[in-house]
Amino acid sequence: MSNLRQDDMFTPEVIADPYTYYGRLREEDPVHWNEKYELWVVTRHDDLVWLTRHHELFSSAVFKNDPRPAYPAIDESDLGLYDYVRNYQGDQFIQHDRPDHLEMRKVVHGYFTPKSLEEWRPFVQKAVKQLLDAVEDKGRMDVMRDLATPLPVLVIAEMMGVPEPDRPYIRQLAEKLLYIGRGEADRMKPLTDGMKGMIEYVSPLVDERIVNPAGDFISVLANGERQGVFTRHQVLVNTSLLLLAGHETTINLLCNGTLAFIRHPDQWAKLKEDPAGGARLATEECLRYDAPVKSIQRIASQDVEMRGKVLRKEDRVRWFISSANRDPNKFENPDTFDIARWPNQHVAFGAGIHHCLGATLARVEGQEVFKALAERFPGIRLDNEALEYQPSITFRSLKSLPIHWQ
Amino acid sequence: MGRKLRIRIDHNTCVGNAMCETFAPNAFRLNDNRQSEVVDPSGDSEEKILEAAVNCPVSAITVEDAETGEQLFP
Numbered sequence: 153m154s155n156l157r158q159d160d161m162f163t164p165e166v167i168a169d170p171y172t173y174y175g176r177l178r179e180e181d182p183v184h185w186n187e188k189y190e191l192w193v194v195t196r197h198d199d200l201v202w203l204t205r206h207h208e209l210f211s212s213a214v215f216k217n218d219p220r221p222a223y224p225a226i227d228e229s230d231l232g233l234y235d236y237v238r239n240y241q242g243d244q245f246i247q248h249d250r251p252d253h254l255e256m257r258k259v260v261h262g263y264f265t266p267k268s269l270e271e272w273r274p275f276v277q278k279a280v281k282q283l284l285d286a287v288e289d290k291g292r293m294d295v296m297r298d299l300a301t302p303l304p305v306l307v308i309a310e311m312m313g314v315p316e317p318d319r320p321y322i323r324q325l326a327e328k329l330l331y332i333g334r335g336e337a338d339r340m341k342p343l344t345d346g347m348k349g350m351i352e353y354v355s356p357l358v359d360e361r362i363v364n365p366a367g368d369f370i371s372v373l374a375n376g377e378r379q380g381v382f383t384r385h386q387v388l389v390n391t392s393l394l395l396l397a398g399h400e401t402t403i404n405l406l407c408n409g410t411l412a413f414i415r416h417p418d419q420w421a422k423l424k425e426d427p428a429g430g431a432r433l434a435t436e437e438c439l440r441y442d443a444p445v446k447s448i449q450r451i452a453s454q455d456v457e458m459r460g461k462v463l464r465k466e467d468r469v470r471w472f473i474s475s476a477n478r479d480p481n482k483f484e485n486p487d488t489f490d491i492a493r494w495p496n497q498h499v500a501f502g503a504g505i506h507h508c509l510g511a512t513l514a515r516v517e518g519q520e521v522f523k524a525l526a527e528r529f530p531g532i533r534l535d536n537e538a539l540e541y542q543p544s545i546t547f548r549s550l551k552s553l554p555i556h557w558q
Numbered sequence: 559m560g561r562k563l564r565i566r567i568d569h570n571t572c573v574g575n576a577m578c579e580t581f582a583p584n585a586f587r588l589n590d591n592r593q594s595e596v597v598d599p600s601g602d603s604e605e606k607i608l609e610a611a612v613n614c615p616v617s618a619i620t621v622e623d624a625e626t627g628e629q630l631f632p
Contacts, residue, residue, distance in 0.1 A: 205574045205592035266617045495570045503573040
Protein backbone atom coordinates (compact mmCIF):
# COMPACT_ATOMS: atom_id res chain seq x y z
CA MET A 153 0.00 0.00 0.00
CA SER A 154 1.59 3.23 -1.14
CA ASN A 155 0.42 5.43 1.73
CA LEU A 156 2.16 3.27 4.34
CA ARG A 157 5.32 5.23 4.47
CA GLN A 158 7.58 2.27 4.88
CA ASP A 159 6.00 -1.07 4.04
CA ASP A 160 8.44 -3.17 6.04
CA MET A 161 7.58 -5.33 9.03
CA PHE A 162 11.15 -5.48 10.26
CA THR A 163 11.74 -1.78 10.97
CA PRO A 164 12.55 -1.00 14.63
CA GLU A 165 9.22 0.89 14.92
CA VAL A 166 7.10 -2.07 13.79
CA ILE A 167 9.10 -4.51 15.90
CA ALA A 168 8.65 -2.29 18.98
CA ASP A 169 4.95 -1.66 18.33
CA PRO A 170 3.34 -4.05 15.86
CA TYR A 171 -0.16 -2.94 16.85
CA THR A 172 -0.13 0.44 15.10
CA TYR A 173 1.21 -0.88 11.81
CA TYR A 174 -0.93 -4.03 11.55
CA GLY A 175 -3.91 -2.18 12.98
CA ARG A 176 -3.70 0.29 10.14
CA LEU A 177 -3.48 -2.50 7.59
CA ARG A 178 -6.51 -4.13 9.23
CA GLU A 179 -8.50 -0.93 8.70
CA GLU A 180 -7.25 0.06 5.28
CA ASP A 181 -6.15 -3.06 3.41
CA PRO A 182 -6.96 -6.24 5.36
CA VAL A 183 -5.58 -8.58 2.70
CA HIS A 184 -2.40 -6.75 1.84
CA TRP A 185 0.40 -7.61 -0.58
CA ASN A 186 3.82 -6.79 0.86
CA GLU A 187 6.11 -6.17 -2.07
CA LYS A 188 9.38 -6.28 -0.17
CA TYR A 189 8.97 -9.80 1.23
CA GLU A 190 6.53 -10.99 -1.44
CA LEU A 191 3.80 -12.15 0.89
CA TRP A 192 0.15 -11.57 1.71
CA VAL A 193 -0.57 -10.03 5.10
CA VAL A 194 -3.98 -11.04 6.51
CA THR A 195 -5.02 -9.03 9.56
CA ARG A 196 -8.76 -9.38 10.33
CA HIS A 197 -10.12 -11.80 12.90
CA ASP A 198 -12.85 -13.25 10.66
CA ASP A 199 -10.43 -13.67 7.74
CA LEU A 200 -7.94 -15.42 9.98
CA VAL A 201 -10.55 -17.84 11.28
CA TRP A 202 -11.77 -18.51 7.73
CA LEU A 203 -8.25 -19.08 6.46
CA THR A 204 -7.16 -21.42 9.26
CA ARG A 205 -10.29 -23.51 8.82
CA HIS A 206 -9.73 -23.90 5.06
CA HIS A 207 -6.60 -25.95 5.33
CA GLU A 208 -7.27 -27.41 1.89
CA LEU A 209 -6.62 -23.97 0.37
CA PHE A 210 -3.59 -23.02 2.45
CA SER A 211 -0.78 -25.50 2.86
CA SER A 212 1.10 -25.83 6.13
CA ALA A 213 4.01 -27.52 4.34
CA VAL A 214 5.66 -24.12 4.21
CA PHE A 215 9.27 -25.24 4.19
CA LYS A 216 8.66 -27.79 1.43
CA ASN A 217 6.34 -25.70 -0.73
CA ASP A 218 7.75 -22.17 -0.46
CA PRO A 219 9.59 -21.51 -3.72
CA ARG A 220 11.06 -18.23 -2.45
CA PRO A 221 14.29 -17.65 -0.48
CA ALA A 222 14.50 -17.11 3.28
CA TYR A 223 13.40 -13.71 4.60
CA PRO A 224 14.76 -11.51 5.93
CA ALA A 225 17.76 -12.38 3.76
CA ILE A 226 20.46 -14.63 5.17
CA ASP A 227 24.21 -14.58 4.52
CA GLU A 228 24.90 -16.05 1.09
CA SER A 229 27.48 -18.40 2.54
CA ASP A 230 24.70 -19.97 4.65
CA LEU A 231 22.43 -21.13 1.81
CA GLY A 232 23.51 -24.73 2.40
CA LEU A 233 22.57 -24.40 6.06
CA TYR A 234 19.17 -23.07 5.01
CA ASP A 235 18.61 -26.26 2.99
CA TYR A 236 19.38 -28.21 6.14
CA VAL A 237 16.81 -26.13 8.06
CA ARG A 238 14.17 -26.63 5.35
CA ASN A 239 14.66 -30.36 5.41
CA TYR A 240 14.64 -30.46 9.21
CA GLN A 241 11.59 -28.27 9.70
CA GLY A 242 9.79 -29.83 6.74
CA ASP A 243 9.74 -33.21 8.47
CA GLN A 244 7.89 -31.91 11.55
CA PHE A 245 4.30 -33.08 11.65
CA ILE A 246 2.92 -29.54 11.82
CA GLN A 247 4.52 -28.91 8.42
CA HIS A 248 2.24 -31.47 6.79
CA ASP A 249 -1.23 -31.32 5.27
CA ARG A 250 -4.01 -33.84 5.42
CA PRO A 251 -4.07 -36.82 5.17
CA ASP A 252 -0.50 -37.24 6.53
CA HIS A 253 -1.00 -34.56 9.17
CA LEU A 254 -3.97 -36.40 10.63
CA GLU A 255 -2.14 -39.73 10.84
CA MET A 256 0.83 -38.04 12.55
CA ARG A 257 -1.30 -35.98 14.87
CA LYS A 258 -3.20 -39.09 15.95
CA VAL A 259 0.07 -40.60 17.19
CA VAL A 260 0.83 -37.67 19.50
CA HIS A 261 -2.57 -36.25 20.43
CA GLY A 262 -3.17 -38.61 23.37
CA TYR A 263 -0.17 -37.09 25.07
CA PHE A 264 -1.55 -33.57 24.61
CA THR A 265 -5.23 -33.78 25.48
CA PRO A 266 -6.41 -31.04 27.84
CA LYS A 267 -6.93 -33.74 30.44
CA SER A 268 -3.42 -35.19 30.22
CA LEU A 269 -1.75 -31.76 30.10
CA GLU A 270 -3.73 -30.61 33.14
CA GLU A 271 -1.94 -33.37 35.05
CA TRP A 272 1.30 -31.40 34.69
CA ARG A 273 -0.04 -28.64 36.95
CA PRO A 274 1.57 -29.91 40.19
CA PHE A 275 4.93 -30.23 38.41
CA VAL A 276 4.57 -26.68 37.06
CA GLN A 277 3.62 -25.35 40.51
CA LYS A 278 6.68 -26.92 42.05
CA ALA A 279 8.99 -25.63 39.33
CA VAL A 280 7.56 -22.07 39.61
CA LYS A 281 8.05 -22.19 43.37
CA GLN A 282 11.68 -23.27 43.06
CA LEU A 283 12.48 -20.60 40.49
CA LEU A 284 10.84 -17.86 42.58
CA ASP A 285 12.51 -19.14 45.79
CA ALA A 286 15.88 -18.70 44.08
CA VAL A 287 15.32 -14.98 43.42
CA GLU A 288 13.14 -13.97 46.37
CA ASP A 289 15.89 -12.60 48.62
CA LYS A 290 17.57 -10.70 45.82
CA GLY A 291 14.43 -8.61 45.43
CA ARG A 292 14.88 -8.55 41.67
CA MET A 293 15.06 -10.76 38.61
CA ASP A 294 15.14 -10.79 34.89
CA VAL A 295 11.80 -12.47 34.24
CA MET A 296 13.16 -13.76 30.94
CA ARG A 297 16.37 -15.29 32.29
CA ASP A 298 15.27 -16.39 35.76
CA LEU A 299 11.71 -17.58 35.22
CA ALA A 300 10.27 -17.59 31.71
CA THR A 301 13.18 -19.31 29.94
CA PRO A 302 13.92 -22.09 32.46
CA LEU A 303 10.32 -23.01 33.32
CA PRO A 304 9.21 -24.44 29.97
CA VAL A 305 12.55 -26.21 29.52
CA LEU A 306 12.10 -27.93 32.91
CA VAL A 307 8.68 -29.14 31.81
CA ILE A 308 9.79 -30.24 28.35
CA ALA A 309 12.91 -32.00 29.65
CA GLU A 310 10.67 -33.94 31.99
CA MET A 311 8.32 -34.79 29.13
CA MET A 312 11.26 -36.02 27.07
CA GLY A 313 12.61 -38.04 29.96
CA VAL A 314 15.95 -36.23 29.89
CA PRO A 315 18.09 -37.17 32.91
CA GLU A 316 18.64 -34.33 35.41
CA PRO A 317 22.40 -33.75 34.73
CA ASP A 318 21.73 -33.26 30.99
CA ARG A 319 19.18 -30.50 31.46
CA PRO A 320 21.56 -27.54 31.29
CA TYR A 321 22.76 -28.92 27.95
CA ILE A 322 19.18 -29.18 26.66
CA ARG A 323 18.67 -25.59 27.74
CA GLN A 324 21.71 -24.52 25.71
CA LEU A 325 20.34 -26.29 22.66
CA ALA A 326 16.90 -24.78 23.25
CA GLU A 327 18.42 -21.31 23.19
CA LYS A 328 20.08 -22.01 19.84
CA LEU A 329 16.79 -23.29 18.39
CA LEU A 330 15.23 -19.92 19.25
CA TYR A 331 17.04 -18.46 16.22
CA ILE A 332 14.34 -19.99 14.00
CA GLY A 333 12.16 -16.93 14.54
CA ARG A 334 14.85 -14.24 14.36
CA GLY A 335 15.83 -11.85 11.63
CA GLU A 336 19.64 -11.64 11.84
CA ALA A 337 21.43 -12.49 8.57
CA ASP A 338 23.79 -14.90 10.33
CA ARG A 339 21.07 -16.78 12.23
CA MET A 340 21.45 -20.07 10.30
CA LYS A 341 24.69 -21.04 12.04
CA PRO A 342 23.45 -21.13 15.67
CA LEU A 343 20.11 -22.54 14.53
CA THR A 344 21.64 -25.50 12.68
CA ASP A 345 24.08 -26.05 15.57
CA GLY A 346 21.04 -26.43 17.83
CA MET A 347 19.26 -28.73 15.38
CA LYS A 348 22.26 -30.98 14.85
CA GLY A 349 22.92 -31.01 18.59
CA MET A 350 19.35 -32.12 19.24
CA ILE A 351 19.54 -34.94 16.71
CA GLU A 352 22.81 -36.12 18.19
CA TYR A 353 21.47 -35.96 21.74
CA VAL A 354 18.07 -37.52 21.07
CA SER A 355 19.19 -40.38 18.75
CA PRO A 356 20.39 -42.76 21.50
CA LEU A 357 17.29 -41.95 23.58
CA VAL A 358 15.10 -43.00 20.65
CA ASP A 359 17.14 -46.20 20.14
CA GLU A 360 16.51 -47.01 23.75
CA ARG A 361 12.75 -46.12 23.79
CA ILE A 362 12.08 -48.19 20.68
CA VAL A 363 13.12 -51.22 22.70
CA ASN A 364 11.92 -50.11 26.15
CA PRO A 365 8.97 -47.76 25.77
CA ALA A 366 8.20 -45.58 28.80
CA GLY A 367 5.51 -42.95 29.42
CA ASP A 368 7.47 -40.06 27.93
CA PHE A 369 7.02 -38.11 24.70
CA ILE A 370 9.96 -39.75 22.92
CA SER A 371 8.33 -43.14 23.54
CA VAL A 372 5.11 -41.83 21.98
CA LEU A 373 7.01 -40.80 18.84
CA ALA A 374 9.00 -44.05 18.83
CA ASN A 375 5.70 -45.87 18.88
CA GLY A 376 4.71 -43.89 15.78
CA GLU A 377 7.87 -45.18 14.10
CA ARG A 378 6.95 -48.75 15.01
CA GLN A 379 3.50 -48.19 13.48
CA GLY A 380 5.11 -46.95 10.28
CA VAL A 381 3.70 -43.41 10.61
CA PHE A 382 7.03 -41.69 11.31
CA THR A 383 10.48 -42.20 9.84
CA ARG A 384 13.42 -42.02 12.26
CA HIS A 385 14.26 -38.53 11.05
CA GLN A 386 10.66 -37.48 11.76
CA VAL A 387 10.88 -38.88 15.27
CA LEU A 388 14.04 -36.87 15.87
CA VAL A 389 12.77 -33.57 14.46
CA ASN A 390 9.42 -33.89 16.20
CA THR A 391 11.24 -34.26 19.50
CA SER A 392 12.88 -30.93 18.95
CA LEU A 393 9.56 -29.53 17.76
CA LEU A 394 8.44 -29.94 21.36
CA LEU A 395 11.34 -27.76 22.40
CA LEU A 396 10.79 -25.29 19.56
CA ALA A 397 7.04 -24.95 19.90
CA GLY A 398 6.83 -25.09 23.66
CA HIS A 399 9.72 -22.84 24.60
CA GLU A 400 9.72 -19.45 22.88
CA THR A 401 5.93 -19.29 22.91
CA THR A 402 5.70 -19.87 26.66
CA ILE A 403 8.56 -17.46 27.36
CA ASN A 404 6.63 -14.79 25.50
CA LEU A 405 3.36 -15.48 27.28
CA LEU A 406 5.08 -15.17 30.67
CA CYS A 407 7.12 -12.08 29.82
CA ASN A 408 4.49 -10.21 27.80
CA GLY A 409 1.85 -11.03 30.39
CA THR A 410 4.01 -9.85 33.29
CA LEU A 411 4.78 -6.66 31.39
CA ALA A 412 1.07 -6.06 30.69
CA PHE A 413 0.34 -6.36 34.40
CA ILE A 414 3.10 -3.93 35.35
CA ARG A 415 1.89 -1.42 32.75
CA HIS A 416 -1.74 -1.72 33.95
CA PRO A 417 -1.64 -1.35 37.76
CA ASP A 418 -5.46 -1.41 38.01
CA GLN A 419 -5.56 -4.87 36.44
CA TRP A 420 -2.65 -6.03 38.60
CA ALA A 421 -4.57 -4.86 41.68
CA LYS A 422 -7.58 -6.81 40.47
CA LEU A 423 -5.56 -10.03 40.11
CA LYS A 424 -4.00 -9.52 43.55
CA GLU A 425 -7.47 -9.45 45.12
CA ASP A 426 -8.01 -13.05 44.02
CA PRO A 427 -4.95 -14.60 42.36
CA ALA A 428 -6.27 -18.17 42.37
CA GLY A 429 -9.70 -17.22 41.06
CA GLY A 430 -8.59 -14.59 38.57
CA ALA A 431 -5.61 -16.28 36.95
CA ARG A 432 -7.59 -18.27 34.39
CA LEU A 433 -9.33 -15.39 32.62
CA ALA A 434 -6.30 -13.15 33.15
CA THR A 435 -4.12 -15.61 31.25
CA GLU A 436 -6.58 -15.60 28.35
CA GLU A 437 -6.40 -11.82 28.25
CA CYS A 438 -2.58 -11.92 28.27
CA LEU A 439 -2.75 -14.31 25.32
CA ARG A 440 -5.05 -11.90 23.49
CA TYR A 441 -3.56 -8.55 24.41
CA ASP A 442 0.11 -9.20 23.60
CA ALA A 443 0.10 -12.61 21.91
CA PRO A 444 3.28 -14.74 22.10
CA VAL A 445 3.11 -15.55 18.39
CA LYS A 446 2.53 -12.58 16.10
CA SER A 447 1.98 -14.41 12.85
CA ILE A 448 2.01 -17.78 11.10
CA GLN A 449 2.65 -18.55 7.48
CA ARG A 450 0.92 -20.74 4.90
CA ILE A 451 1.43 -21.30 1.18
CA ALA A 452 -1.60 -20.98 -1.11
CA SER A 453 -2.37 -24.44 -2.53
CA GLN A 454 -4.37 -22.94 -5.38
CA ASP A 455 -5.58 -19.53 -6.52
CA VAL A 456 -7.83 -18.14 -3.79
CA GLU A 457 -9.89 -14.93 -3.71
CA MET A 458 -10.04 -12.98 -0.47
CA ARG A 459 -11.68 -9.56 -0.16
CA GLY A 460 -11.40 -8.98 -3.89
CA LYS A 461 -7.70 -9.91 -4.07
CA VAL A 462 -6.48 -12.98 -5.89
CA LEU A 463 -3.88 -14.95 -3.96
CA ARG A 464 -1.99 -17.06 -6.47
CA LYS A 465 -0.95 -20.65 -6.03
CA GLU A 466 2.41 -20.84 -4.15
CA ASP A 467 2.02 -17.31 -2.77
CA ARG A 468 3.14 -16.81 0.81
CA VAL A 469 0.25 -15.96 3.13
CA ARG A 470 0.87 -14.69 6.65
CA TRP A 471 -1.96 -14.30 9.13
CA PHE A 472 -1.42 -11.93 11.99
CA ILE A 473 -2.63 -13.08 15.37
CA SER A 474 -1.54 -9.82 17.02
CA SER A 475 -3.82 -7.87 14.72
CA ALA A 476 -6.79 -10.28 14.77
CA ASN A 477 -6.68 -10.25 18.58
CA ARG A 478 -7.17 -6.45 18.49
CA ASP A 479 -9.90 -6.44 15.84
CA PRO A 480 -12.68 -4.04 16.93
CA ASN A 481 -15.19 -6.09 14.94
CA LYS A 482 -14.53 -8.96 17.31
CA PHE A 483 -13.54 -7.38 20.64
CA GLU A 484 -15.02 -4.46 22.53
CA ASN A 485 -12.32 -1.91 23.41
CA PRO A 486 -9.72 -4.16 21.80
CA ASP A 487 -6.73 -2.10 22.93
CA THR A 488 -7.78 -2.26 26.59
CA PHE A 489 -6.15 -4.87 28.81
CA ASP A 490 -9.10 -6.26 30.79
CA ILE A 491 -8.38 -9.41 32.79
CA ALA A 492 -12.08 -10.13 33.33
CA ARG A 493 -12.84 -10.15 29.59
CA TRP A 494 -15.29 -12.92 28.68
CA PRO A 495 -15.97 -14.36 26.20
CA ASN A 496 -12.47 -13.97 24.87
CA GLN A 497 -12.22 -15.66 21.48
CA HIS A 498 -8.62 -14.74 20.83
CA VAL A 499 -6.69 -16.70 18.23
CA ALA A 500 -3.38 -16.90 20.07
CA PHE A 501 -3.33 -20.66 19.50
CA GLY A 502 -4.59 -20.48 15.92
CA ALA A 503 -7.73 -22.34 14.85
CA GLY A 504 -8.79 -25.29 12.74
CA ILE A 505 -6.93 -28.58 12.38
CA HIS A 506 -3.57 -27.04 13.27
CA HIS A 507 -4.76 -25.45 16.52
CA CYS A 508 -1.91 -25.55 19.06
CA LEU A 509 -1.56 -28.98 20.66
CA GLY A 510 0.14 -27.60 23.75
CA ALA A 511 -2.44 -24.89 24.47
CA THR A 512 -3.51 -26.36 27.79
CA LEU A 513 0.09 -26.62 28.99
CA ALA A 514 0.77 -23.00 28.04
CA ARG A 515 -2.36 -21.98 29.93
CA VAL A 516 -1.33 -23.96 33.01
CA GLU A 517 2.13 -22.34 32.97
CA GLY A 518 0.66 -18.86 32.52
CA GLN A 519 -1.94 -19.32 35.25
CA GLU A 520 0.55 -20.68 37.77
CA VAL A 521 3.14 -17.97 37.10
CA PHE A 522 0.73 -15.01 37.25
CA LYS A 523 -0.90 -16.42 40.37
CA ALA A 524 2.43 -16.99 42.11
CA LEU A 525 3.74 -13.53 41.18
CA ALA A 526 0.58 -11.87 42.48
CA GLU A 527 0.79 -13.80 45.74
CA ARG A 528 4.51 -13.52 46.37
CA PHE A 529 5.77 -10.36 44.68
CA PRO A 530 2.79 -8.00 44.64
CA GLY A 531 5.00 -4.89 44.31
CA ILE A 532 6.74 -5.72 41.02
CA ARG A 533 8.05 -2.79 38.99
CA LEU A 534 10.16 -2.37 35.87
CA ASP A 535 13.85 -1.55 36.33
CA ASN A 536 13.58 0.76 33.35
CA GLU A 537 10.89 1.63 30.84
CA ALA A 538 12.98 1.10 27.72
CA LEU A 539 12.49 -2.48 26.55
CA GLU A 540 13.66 -4.12 23.37
CA TYR A 541 12.11 -6.82 21.23
CA GLN A 542 13.72 -9.48 19.03
CA PRO A 543 13.59 -8.61 15.32
CA SER A 544 11.11 -11.37 14.49
CA ILE A 545 7.95 -11.41 12.39
CA THR A 546 6.82 -14.65 14.03
CA PHE A 547 7.38 -14.08 17.72
CA ARG A 548 6.59 -11.19 20.05
CA SER A 549 9.74 -11.67 22.10
CA LEU A 550 11.28 -9.29 24.57
CA LYS A 551 15.07 -9.42 24.82
CA SER A 552 14.93 -9.23 28.61
CA LEU A 553 12.54 -8.08 31.34
CA PRO A 554 14.38 -6.89 34.47
CA ILE A 555 12.05 -6.18 37.39
CA HIS A 556 12.27 -5.60 41.15
CA TRP A 557 9.88 -5.78 44.10
CA GLN A 558 11.87 -4.35 46.98
CA MET B 559 -27.91 -50.38 21.71
CA GLY B 560 -26.21 -48.25 24.34
CA ARG B 561 -27.89 -45.60 26.45
CA LYS B 562 -29.08 -42.34 24.91
CA LEU B 563 -26.64 -39.45 25.12
CA ARG B 564 -27.11 -35.70 25.18
CA ILE B 565 -24.14 -33.95 23.58
CA ARG B 566 -23.53 -30.21 23.80
CA ILE B 567 -20.96 -28.12 21.95
CA ASP B 568 -19.94 -24.73 23.26
CA HIS B 569 -19.69 -22.59 20.14
CA ASN B 570 -17.91 -19.84 22.04
CA THR B 571 -15.10 -22.30 22.54
CA CYS B 572 -15.12 -24.50 19.40
CA VAL B 573 -12.23 -23.66 17.07
CA GLY B 574 -13.14 -26.08 14.28
CA ASN B 575 -10.23 -28.39 14.99
CA ALA B 576 -12.28 -31.33 13.67
CA MET B 577 -10.87 -33.90 16.09
CA CYS B 578 -14.48 -34.82 17.04
CA GLU B 579 -15.30 -35.57 13.42
CA THR B 580 -12.22 -37.75 13.21
CA PHE B 581 -13.14 -39.87 16.23
CA ALA B 582 -16.90 -40.05 15.79
CA PRO B 583 -17.71 -39.14 12.18
CA ASN B 584 -21.34 -40.21 12.38
CA ALA B 585 -22.09 -38.14 15.45
CA PHE B 586 -20.22 -34.90 14.71
CA ARG B 587 -19.86 -32.85 11.57
CA LEU B 588 -18.40 -29.42 10.92
CA ASN B 589 -21.01 -27.00 9.58
CA ASP B 590 -20.49 -24.40 6.84
CA ASN B 591 -18.88 -22.14 9.40
CA ARG B 592 -16.56 -25.05 10.29
CA GLN B 593 -18.01 -25.30 13.75
CA SER B 594 -18.80 -28.70 15.15
CA GLU B 595 -22.47 -29.78 15.18
CA VAL B 596 -24.02 -32.91 16.59
CA VAL B 597 -25.73 -34.59 13.65
CA ASP B 598 -26.69 -37.82 15.39
CA PRO B 599 -26.04 -38.44 19.11
CA SER B 600 -26.43 -42.17 18.57
CA GLY B 601 -24.50 -42.25 15.28
CA ASP B 602 -21.40 -43.68 16.95
CA SER B 603 -20.72 -45.78 20.02
CA GLU B 604 -20.60 -44.11 23.42
CA GLU B 605 -16.92 -44.99 23.56
CA LYS B 606 -16.17 -43.13 20.32
CA ILE B 607 -18.24 -40.12 21.35
CA LEU B 608 -16.48 -39.89 24.70
CA GLU B 609 -13.16 -40.24 22.94
CA ALA B 610 -14.12 -37.31 20.71
CA ALA B 611 -15.05 -35.24 23.77
CA VAL B 612 -11.85 -36.10 25.66
CA ASN B 613 -9.69 -35.26 22.65
CA CYS B 614 -11.26 -31.95 21.73
CA PRO B 615 -8.25 -29.61 22.01
CA VAL B 616 -10.36 -26.88 23.62
CA SER B 617 -12.74 -29.10 25.67
CA ALA B 618 -15.82 -27.71 23.94
CA ILE B 619 -17.85 -30.93 24.16
CA THR B 620 -20.08 -32.00 27.06
CA VAL B 621 -21.67 -35.45 27.15
CA GLU B 622 -24.55 -36.48 29.45
CA ASP B 623 -26.78 -39.48 29.89
CA ALA B 624 -29.99 -38.22 28.26
CA GLU B 625 -32.24 -40.14 30.66
CA THR B 626 -30.60 -39.52 34.03
CA GLY B 627 -28.75 -36.29 33.27
CA GLU B 628 -25.55 -37.82 34.64
CA GLN B 629 -22.54 -35.94 33.27
CA LEU B 630 -20.18 -38.33 31.49
CA PHE B 631 -17.64 -35.75 30.28
CA PRO B 632 -15.98 -33.63 31.49
